[in-house]
Amino acid sequence: MVINEFHVGLGIVLSLGIYWLLRHSWHDRQAKIKQTIELTQLNTQLQLELSERQRTEAELYDLYNHAPCGYHSLDAQGIFIRINDTELNWLGYSREEIIGQKRFIDLLTPAGIAVFQENFAQFQQLGQVNNLEFELLCKTGSRLWVNLSATAVKDAAGCYVMSRSTLFNISERKVMEEALRNSEERFRSAFEHASIGMTLLGLDGQWLQVNTALCQILGYSEAELLTTTVRTLTHPDDFSADRVHWQQLIQGELTTYAMQQRYFHKQGHLVWVSLNYSLIRDPAGQPLYLIAQIQDVTTRREIEQIKTEFIALVSHELRTPLTAIRGSLGLLTSGALRNYPERAQRMIEIASIDTERLVQLVNDILDLERLESGQVALTKQPCNVVDLITRSLNLVQTEANKTAITIVTMPTTAHVWASPDHIVQVLANLLDNAIKFSPPGSRVTVTAETILAEPAYVLLRVQDQGGGIPSNQLEMIFERFQQADVSDSRRVGGTGLGLAICRRIIQQHWGNIWAESNGDRGSTFCFTLPIPIALADCN
DSSP states (O other), X not given: OHHHHHHHHHHHHHHHHHHHHHHHHHHHHHHHHHHHHHHHHHHHHHHHHHHHXXXXXXXXXXXXXXXXXXXXXXXTTSBEEXXXXXXXXXXXXXXXXXXXXXXXXXXXXXXXXXXXXHHHHHHHHHSEEEEEEEEEEOTTSOEEEEEEEEEEEEOTTOOEEEEEEEEEEOHHHHHHHHHXXXXXXXXXXXXXXXXXXXXXXXXXXXXXXXXXXXXXXXXXXXXXXXXXXXXXXXXXXXXXXXXXXXXXXXXXXXXXXXXXXXXEOTTSOEEEEEEEEEEEEOTTSOEEEEEEEEEEOHXXXXXXXXXXXXXXXXXXXXXHHHHHHHHHHHHXXXXXXXXXXXXXXXXXHHHHHHHHHHHHHHHHHHHHHHHHTTOSOOOOEEEEHHHHHHHHHHHHHHHHHHTTOEEEEOOOOOEEEEOHHHHHHHHHHHHHHHHHHSOTTOEEEEEEEXXXXXXXXXEEEEEOOSSXXXXXXXXXXXXXXXXXXXXXXXXXXXXXXXXXXXXXHHHTTTOOEEEEEOSSSOEEEEEEXXXXXXXHXXX
């Protein structure tokens, strides 16, 4: 009984032990399985993380080396310790030639070194510099413009360890900037040295920039002109039309326009100018300022006015004798004067006189044009004044005899340096005028006086006893087609070019010619001629 109970108890204990062992072994197995699973999962995760890190590192490495910009790192001595492929390709070196071998400063031009030296203090103080621009020397000897930004890396104690730099290749931009700079320089040079006035004008009419030629046209210095506006210098009658064109330019109705208008010179007189305006706009099409070319056309307008007056005068001078000639010849050819021989003879005389007048007019015009254009060469030589006067008297004596004019000459030993034929022409013209405008039986006097001045010269005078010349016409009579406004001017005739020719001849002898008159009775025409150098030295 007891044995049975023991066996039963032992069996129970054994069963419990086996159960415990089995249970414990199962738990261990489960734990190991779990642990294995966890390790497998951890390993998988680590593999994934490692793969991701490798992929990221590969991407970063690829990004670092193939970035569009250059990267490098320098140690405390400025020696390369890292550099990307982009920068290596720019410089033309291999990595082995750079890493641990070269200092960055060795790749700089002298100007680049100067840039670094100027910014080194800032780099030390702030630990960074930005947007430094300079040139690098490549292995091939070529140069590379870069824009560099650098950051200093320091340890916990604040000591410098290394630097990291980013570089951008700006060579193309520099080429464009240089081309733009050259273009601007050429524009500035052309603007400043243009033979015509050039200006940039604000939309409010303020002078923004002016060149030397414009300052000369208006008589202002550059500083003075820049303080004024177009409106203050434009004649009021011209400003309104000018402003209308400005508005048309700004509104896009015109792309350019040209006109002539008047500006006030600094000295107060008016200057006629030819304007050519263009409008400059920004990339968005908004108006910025006006550019204008300004040319002084005052002389041109005066010449055109003179030409117009000249044509009108010549037309009148030609038309009058031609009308008389045509009328006379018309009467003769029609046979209307067949039975009136005396009247026919008079018509022939009129036609002959007016024909001579036309020939003289044409000859005088041609003579004057040749003199003024320099086509007439004056061959000067020492001349005895008495001989010149005698030759001129022989040319006019017949006309003097017709009206019993006495020509009186005073003794002189004067000599002049002159072209004899041309001076005889001047004297004969002055004597002819004196005879025409003197009353019958009066006297014309010719004198010559040596003036011992510096330089010495001879003063010749032709004096008449005619009706005189108004004082306001003493200068005008030397202009083309001008005659003194006296009562008998129509009677004596003339082309109105004789005195203009005389003045031009005397000017080419370095002399002066003028008239003197009290406006009531008598006139004196005076002109000067140089004396021969040898005689001047003797005096």
